[in-house]
Amino acid sequence: MKNLKACITLSVLVSCVLLLSPMMAHADEMTVTLVSTGNQISGSSPEVYVFPYNFAFDGSATTTPLMCISYENEIYFGETWQATMIPVSGNELYVEAAYIEAQAAAYGASANTIAVAQWANWELFDPNDPNLLANLPAGYQPQIDSLLAVASSFAANNIDTTDFPNIDIFIPIDGTQTAGDGTPQTFVGDPTPTDAPEPSSLVLLGSGLLGLAGFMYFKRHSIL
DSSP: OHHHHHHHHHHHHHHHHHHHOHHHHTTTEEEEEEEEEEEEETTSSSOEEEEEEEEEETTOSSEEEEEEOOOSSOOOTTOEEEEEEEESTTOHHHHHHHHHHHHHHSTTOOHHHHHHHHHHHHHHHOTTOHHHHHTOOTTOHHHHHHHHHHHHHHHHHOTTOOSOTTOEEEEEOTTOOSSOSSSOOOEEEOOTTSSSOOHHHHHHHHHHHHHHHHHHHHHHTOOO
16 A cells, blocks of 8 residues: 555656646747857948857756748847747748758758858748848858758648658747847757756656556565
8 A cells, every 4th residue: 555655756746847837838838048150241231140059948058059041030149038949841832941050050062061051041931131142151052052952842741741750840929029120030950959858758667667656566566
């Protein structure tokens, strides 16, 4: 009976942790803060920042690199806002964005690859932006067109892809920004390097503890 009570107590505690966890309650929303950027494109006028944009999520001490996919709207270092995080799978345009971001995020990607990928994602979402086209460095357009064609072909044939399980889209929630300069930009990237455990990790932990409790109970009460 003592073992049964212990199992019940453990189960209740695990359930409380899962239900009351703020990560579970707000699995699709987070606070993002722009900490720094890594590169600038030379040759554009004015020079613009490109991937990576380094963000802190929910006050984490760890920064995570994301790629901007909306050219307009200014953001500032230290600016904070709320963003809705959604998966890319099932949305052809977002799958294209994930494919392009992965080229820049690949280990050893050259500065040219990063710049072309960044600009390709800007053109993907704002193809007719006159400011974007006017600031494009010379010689980039053929490479951008080639990357966009490959990304489009990939997305058309892999709309429900599992190739980018950790890449998400971060859509800003208007009115939550601290600088008050309009809606911040939308970003794409992998949020997993944060310090806090993800909801799936909490569920896995809870399931494991429940399974262990059950195993201990039935082992004690088994007939040999």
